[in-house]
Amino acid sequence: MMDAKDLIARRVAQEIKPGMLVNLGIGLPSLVAGFVPASLGVFFQAENGVIGLGARPTEGMEDPHLTDAGGGFVSAVPGAASIDSAMSFGLIRGGHLDMTVLGGLQVDEAGHLANWKVPGKMVPGMGGAMDLVTGAARVIVAMQHTARGASKIVPRCTLPLTARRRVDLIVTDLAVIEPTEAGLVLRERAPGVSVEAILVATEANLILPGDIPEMTLV
């Protein structure tokens, strides 16, 4: 069986269209790049300062001045551009970023994301997440469906919100869910996962359209 993270990353990759500018969060979302064919002409932004992020370089060829937002070594594709933080967030806030893929702690029935703070326990800070969720043309949350058995898709976020903006799509190891004005619509099932299994694992109410196909993974 496919690794849960790879499954999520592969499904998210299908949302990426030719020529897009895409920002991938650290952790799980960063795996998405590996499933996007170079032929699409997609540019990846690392918000710390480069457009045209490429794969991790061969060992010994890393450069301390070229890292991603998680501090990992990366390369630059032909046509890459260095940007400072003001330009980087100008692109994000100004609507020039076509898509961001972020991890989540919770998403709720309003499509609100919480991903930067667990009061009293863990306060990493929002980093660029608030700007990304506020400004990107399309926001995709890529995360495991549950954490320690508890649903991460909840009626209403109990953790502090990242933004008031409704995210556009949630991709988990069990399902693809689209937040809409009416609520969370279950769009796809992961391979071999039943609608019933998804409903059991989901605390939030899900709207079930007539047809809920299995994800097709190219």
Place this chain on the structure above:
Amino acid sequence: MMDAKDLIARRVAQEIKPGMLVNLGIGLPSLVAGFVPASLGVFFQAENGVIGLGARPTEGMEDPHLTDAGGGFVSAVPGAASIDSAMSFGLIRGGHLDMTVLGGLQVDEAGHLANWKVPGKMVPGMGGAMDLVTGAARVIVAMQHTARGASKIVPRCTLPLTARRRVDLIVTDLAVIEPTEAGLVLRERAPGVSVEAILVATEANLILPGDIPEMTLV
């Protein structure tokens, strides 16, 4: 006798201290650069986009991509930097510009400058003047004392103001005048010009300290 404009420019040049960043307006103020010794290590800003403006290049060696704010061909000194308009005015507004020298239509007893509009007659626009007068650490007005016989130093500006900020010094072909909280103080006389002649040519009230020396022109 010395040309009036050269006299003004020579006197203004003495206000420039080593290592300053200085912006010279187009027209008369631009003559000041010619009287500042290179040894001072002064950098001139042209607000259209360069720090380290140099003299007009030899004929045939002009470049259409290197001009001053008046559109005239210039050169770049060693250590020059290109800047875009956002950086240029960030430097001005942010207080990084040590001095600006501007022409004037009127200056009044409050030290307010009017230099961008004659309603109904001439509306060139403020260009960078409002930012320069608002933001520069020191503002010097360099102008002829009178225009068609009328004093340009007036009790209260009748033309639209460039800014509410009190300018720091007025240098004319007749006098050096310092606007202060108490009013306009006559600091120096041009060579061979009497205090009486200055008073006759000045519509505004001038405060006369005990000693009003002749300008010393190095």
Place this chain on the structure above:
Amino acid sequence: MKGAITPAAAAEMIPDGASLMIGGFMAVGTPERMIDALVARGARGLTVIANDTAMPGKGIGKLITAGAVARVITSHIGLNPETQAKMIAGEIEVELVPQGTLVERIRAGGMGLGGVLTPTGLGTEVEDGKPVIEVEGKRFLLETPLKADFALLAAWQADYVGNLCYMLTAHNFNPVMALAGRTVIAEASSIVPVGVIPPDAVKTPGVLVDHLLIRAS
């Protein structure tokens, strides 16, 4: 980048009545081939947002002379007597904006900021009708963001990703306008293969540019 197009094709994309940001300072760093094509097409009713209107026969001055412009938002028209004459005759509406405010309004529009809080213009005619906001005991004018249907840029080098570099005082408003045009068209002195411009030399990332003009023949 969606492709390289001819100046005529670019001019066809720009309808009468469109709003245009045009790079340049007294016609230095201005897309002249683009402007010539707009004049040739007989464009009408344009709103031009630019530092100045240059002078007759150069840059934006050619659009003014051709009667293509209905409105300008600019900091300076002093060196173009035709703009002044048409303004007085009521043929062109002119909004004068301090230069530093103009560039920040464009940047705010392009970077998703709600406006500009500036001390410039306080206590002058520029303040008229605008909100004054007090922050930490200091007063600032609130100036609104600017966007435009098109940004027309002049660059020194471009590649086919759309990355742009500028030269010396030809930078001026171009890098900021690249953020604020809904469609961005750039005219470069030269176009080089992808990978030739070092990442640190890029001033406008190609993702902002929709079209390049093809090389001048």
Place this chain on the structure above:
Amino acid sequence: MKGAITPAAAAEMIPDGASLMIGGFMAVGTPERMIDALVARGARGLTVIANDTAMPGKGIGKLITAGAVARVITSHIGLNPETQAKMIAGEIEVELVPQGTLVERIRAGGMGLGGVLTPTGLGTEVEDGKPVIEVEGKRFLLETPLKADFALLAAWQADYVGNLCYMLTAHNFNPVMALAGRTVIAEASSIVPVGVIPPDAVKTPGVLVDHLLIRAS
């Protein structure tokens, strides 16, 4: 530029209790020699304004470990458990600011703007206690400008005018902080003769830089 100084002399200039902007993103583009000198001097009570506090043993993390820091204004402390522990223990005060807001607040401080109008943070904890301004029907948070007593920068190349260039993702907050420190000290990987850096490659004009660190021996 007032001169090139040793890291120790730079650290002596910076009194206990000073506010410092420090360039870098997870210790990439951070002035490490400057930080080592501050630690060696035993600096105390500093306010640090920076994107993050890096990790223990690197960049700003070294100042945290040494107990030099009383307060941080930052977007992210998630990769430095010591900052988190000291925050919970009440030893360090932490103000968390969205990254895009942080860089604009610094830019506003450095460029004489009255603040930042941003949609980021609306409807979240970040909004608490801040004015909301409506512009053309849209709501924005008003965030105040930031300045600091010192800006400590890392650059790739410098010349003795103080001009700075940066490399790849080591730009980050450095060019903006260069505007907002009352005294600006830059540490460069190399220092080249005046005239060697092309004007178009300069990202921070030397007029902003007060001191360079002398070359590493």
